[in-house]
Amino acid sequence: MAVQIKSKDVAAMKPQEFRELVRKGEWTGHTLLACRNYAQNNLAIVPRDYAFEFLLFCMRNPRPCPVVDVTEPGSPHPMRVAPTADLRTDLPRYRVFKNGELVDEPTNVTKYWRDDLVAFLIGCSATFDWALRTANVDFRLLGAYTSNIQCVPAGPFYGPMVVSCRTFKTHEDAVRAIQIGSRYLVSHGPPIHIGDPSSIGIGDVTKPDQAVINPLPAPGASEVILTWGCGITPQTTALAAKLPILITHKGGHMFINDLLVEQTANL
Amino acid sequence: MAVQIKSKDVAAMKPQEFRELVRKGEWTGHTLLACRNYAQNNLAIVPRDYAFEFLLFCMRNPRPCPVVDVTEPGSPHPMRVAPTADLRTDLPRYRVFKNGELVDEPTNVTKYWRDDLVAFLIGCSATFDWALRTANVDFRLLGAYTSNIQCVPAGPFYGPMVVSCRTFKTHEDAVRAIQIGSRYLVSHGPPIHIGDPSSIGIGDVTKPDQAVINPLPAPGASEVILTWGCGITPQTTALAAKLPILITHKGGHMFINDLLVEQTANL
Secondary structure (H helix, E strand, O other): OOOOOOHHHHHOOOHHHHHHHHHOOOOOOOOOOOOOOEEEEEEEEEEHHHHHHHHHHHHHOOOOOOEEEEOOOOOOOOOOOOOOOOOOOOOOOEEEEEOOEEEEOOOOOHHHOOOOEEEEEEEOHHHHHHHHHHOOOOEEEEEEEEEEEEOOOEOOEOOEEEEEEEEEOOHHHHHHHHHHHHHOHHHOOOOOEEOOHHHHOOOOOOOOOEEOOOOOOOOOOOOEEEEEEOOHHHHHHHHHOOOOOEEEEOOOOOEEEEEEHHHHOOO | OOOOOOHHHHHOOOHHHHHHHHHOOOOOOOOOOOOOOEEEEEEEEEEHHHHHHHHHHHHHOOOOOOEEEEOOOOOOOOOOOOOOOOOOOOOOOEEEEEOOEEEEOOOOOHHHOOOOEEEEEEEOHHHHHHHHHHOOOOEEEEEEEEEEEEOOOEOOEOOEEEEEEEEEOOHHHHHHHHHHHHHOHHHOOOOOEEOOHHHHOOOOOOOOOEEOOOOOOOOOOOOEEEEEEOOHHHHHHHHHOOOOOEEEEOOOOOEEEEEEHHHHOOO
């Protein structure tokens, strides 16, 4: 690339501008701080034959899998939240699975596209993090974990809920986070658990499956840990079902839609 | 029936008790005041072949069509909101359509049931009315109307949004109703329109397609009219698509699920 683009530049961008950059292959990094205050989504693309049961799975598990948009079979355009976007090219990094095996981690999935593919955009914690920051809530995101909570199954889709933990220094901030989460149901809503995560199968919060920072400092004894459903859940579930083809974003490399976080409140 | 059951008796019943009564054919009347403070649902049953696009239609039009539960193909049990219920028998009156034509208005649909049928429970204004009454909001439900707002289509499903209008004597109560609606997204959420309904194609609010009382007194000049998406929308849309078979509840004869209205807040 001719010009080096920095994180602070993409943080200030509008979604259309950022997606254009990604589409041209000029940004292949993560999106965690891109397009400040705009909503981000997890992506899962499945064949039409599995789309009803996958949508059903998401509906039955709204905390980890809040559905934000679903495309027409064969169409890469999310008409509800970003009609000008192309989901084949507008995420910085994808993962392509065939029969449950990772076959590629490309920066676009144009060559894998088929007329029967249906794209699901699922709410993402990164959106909620913007909402917490905007409200001056002091928190630390610990990472993502596989809990011992089983999702409600649908067709071939079943398995444990992946969750994310955040820690709060004050009870006031923890309560405020629950209030704020209740407004953002499409970004995982309120937490699914309060307090010691070991009771939902998370033995050591300093060892997430996916860490944001590494090594992760342990929460202080007086901190409150809240656990939310995580948008990795629909991906791991679809993966376990060993679909003939499954396309997801790569962790941290999300889709950024046209909506300000605040526009998704009570949506 | 051996004993005459009165409206005030069913108002005090718990959902399981009321559904048992309905299942035995001992209550075939409307449900508008049954099981006080429990959530009611609209019903639409479609063949599996149409279920994905119908679910997609509902997801794309969440105000008129908030999805509360979807059954497994062939199963009449809504596992999320009333696992002990049987949707073939537990509503007081159904309507059965074949290729878009009404063929029956039975009190159960056991003989029409097929292994490929999928039942959708959709949020219902009656639930929201309980929430308003519980909050001491003074309002009058006018009725249901076909607006000139086109729903977002999905597959064979498209058409105008059916809406319901409520009138409020004070601005305070109208604002309170919007606040309360924002908590009950599965019961149509906030209104889709404020003020004069003629701008969304409703020429005369005293002449609804479905009136609650008849004749309907006109709202006073100082009253505020708010308009909500209505759960009749998915039914009229499915009907217009002339599915080989479509089963709905008969207007006013809803399904009552296990959840208190308050349990559906921020759900």
